[in-house]
Amino acid sequence: MQSEIEDVYRVFARYPRPVRVEGCQHCVTEDDHRDLLGAPLRELDAERLRRYSHKALNTWGDVDDLRHFLPRLLELSLRGDADLHGLFAKLRQAGWTDWPEEERASLRACLSVWWELGLTEEERAHTSWGTLTESGDDPGPYLESWWGRSTPQALWTLVELVGEVAHTTPRARDERVVAWLATTRGWMEEAFFEVSETGQAELAEALSEARQLLDLVTLDETVAGTGGTGSSESGTDGSADPR
Structure with missing residues (x-):
């Protein structure tokens, strides 16, 4: 840097x-x-x-x-x-x-x-x-570069974001972030299976809990696509198909 x-x-x-x-x-x-x-x-x-x-x-x-x-x-x-x-x-x-x-x-x-x-x-x-959003900058480019990353650091940060949004009152949530989170369902599910297979039990558990919270956070969001860097299929209930 x-x-x-x-x-x-x-x-x-x-x-x-x-x-x-x-x-x-x-x-x-x-x-x-x-x-x-x-x-x-x-x-x-x-x-x-x-x-x-x-x-x-x-x-x-x-x-x-x-x-x-x-x-x-x-x-x-x-x-x-x-x-x-x-x-x-x-x-x-x-x-x-x-x-x-x-x-x-x-x-x-x-x-x-x-x-x-x-x-x-x-x-x-x-x-x-x-910390990043405290700067007041446009979140779009940062969300775009984040989507689909499978590093433990990127996934932990995703888990933390879901938790932060879940514990924020709906009126105070950034609608852009909530809409983006709705696109992470498939990514989060795939990541869960990947980290489970590699023995990262703590991260796998955190992802599982975050995935459940995600449905509450994005209840009114039907987007099951991507953050602009990938794609995932959607099941009939609007959640990502883990296939």
Whole structure:
């Protein structure tokens, strides 16, 4: 992911280091200011940026200040040294999907690589759909790249998404995500048999439970096709035929 991060540094270099980041005098101390501006951007560590990342846009700094610090914040967060979920929320608050095209493209490149790695890395993924959606980006491309993957990481993430949606009130659910989940019935069933045959008992059990939940989540959805990357047959009751 380093090349994508370097591109973010390049694109956002147009936002110079501020002389001072204005903030609420009751919330931000002089020590906070010294920590934030006490080292070059690439040398700022997570501890120096911690308070700023929580207060940015609310009581400390504006959108252009965030843009200056964003490359380092993103680098630390994607590396696991800072709060990625919180950073994505700040990006959404800053309205990044309306920023200039080059800025949006560089950020999406990082998000896409982070998402892909989370679906394919050997160790259990730390990728969270909830974290991704916190960014406010269009979910379509991420769902499209996910559909049909048989890696344990992709399947665990699918199980977790079904659980998240099932425990969300119907009115609060994203209809696009629910419609996409309706297309995963056959994929989930095939994956269940595959992981069962390879002795992945924990994942098989999780898939079985998620498949039952899926019918409740997608009760009003009759789609039994695909997320755009494959196909499955449908039985007479609208569920995928496990043949």
